[in-house]
Amino acid sequence: MKRVLPVFKFLFVLSVTVLTGLVGFSQLKADFSSDTTRGCAPLLVHFTDQSAGSPISWRWELGNGVTATTKNPATTYFNPGTYPVKLVVKTASQTDSIVKTNYITVYATPAANFSTSQVTGCFPLPVTFTDLSAPGSGTIVSWQWDFGDGNTDSVQSP
Numbered sequence: 001m002k003r004v005l006p007v008f009k010f011l012f013v014l015s016v017t018v019l020t021g022l023v024g025f026s027q028l029k030a031d032f033s034s035d036t037t038r039g040c041a042p043l044l045v046h047f048t049d050q051s052a053g054s055p056i057s058w059r060w061e062l063g064n065g066v067t068a069t070t071k072n073p074a075t076t077y078f079n080p081g082t083y084p085v086k087l088v089v090k091t092a093s094q095t096d097s098i099v100k101t102n103y104i105t106v107y108a109t110p111a112a113n114f115s116t117s118q119v120t121g122c123f124p125l126p127v128t129f130t131d132l133s134a135p136g137s138g139t140i141v142s143w144q145w146d147f148g149d150g151n152t153d154s155v156q157s158p
Contacts (some may be wrong), residue, residue, distance in 0.1 A: 028053035055089035
């Protein structure tokens with residue numbers, strides 16, 4: 001009888017250890033990554049589920065009004081700004097979620113614009129072009145002018 005108790009105790013401790021290990025191993029933990037997090041519009045982003053614990057369902061809120069229920073969705077961001085992304089994953093018995101705020105950044109693209117010193121006159125007509133372009137979210141670092149008469153220039157205001 002004395003030998004049964006130590007064997008029972010050993011089996012009990014072993015069972016608890018194994019079950020604790022299984023529960024810890026199968027703990028659901030939401031996580032994700034993407035192939036890019038910033039760029040100019042239209043910005044196509046592919047998301048990859050990296051959740052632990054073998055989820056069986058996914059719900060994504062991609063910040064641009066798009067929701068998805070696939071494991072690895074993609075979406076396009078058309079408007080400049082920063083966007084949060086939320087992922088909710090589920091198993092048969094667990095739910096977990098993660099929100100990454102300001103995860104996607106879409107830059108405003110530059111808008112080309114210019115004015116001229118004059119638009120009519122006699123040949124040869126000297127014209128000064130003034131760059132009025134809006135840089136968007138960045139800085140304009142180069143210009144390429146094509147005047148339509150075979151002449152080009154690369155200065156800001158020729």
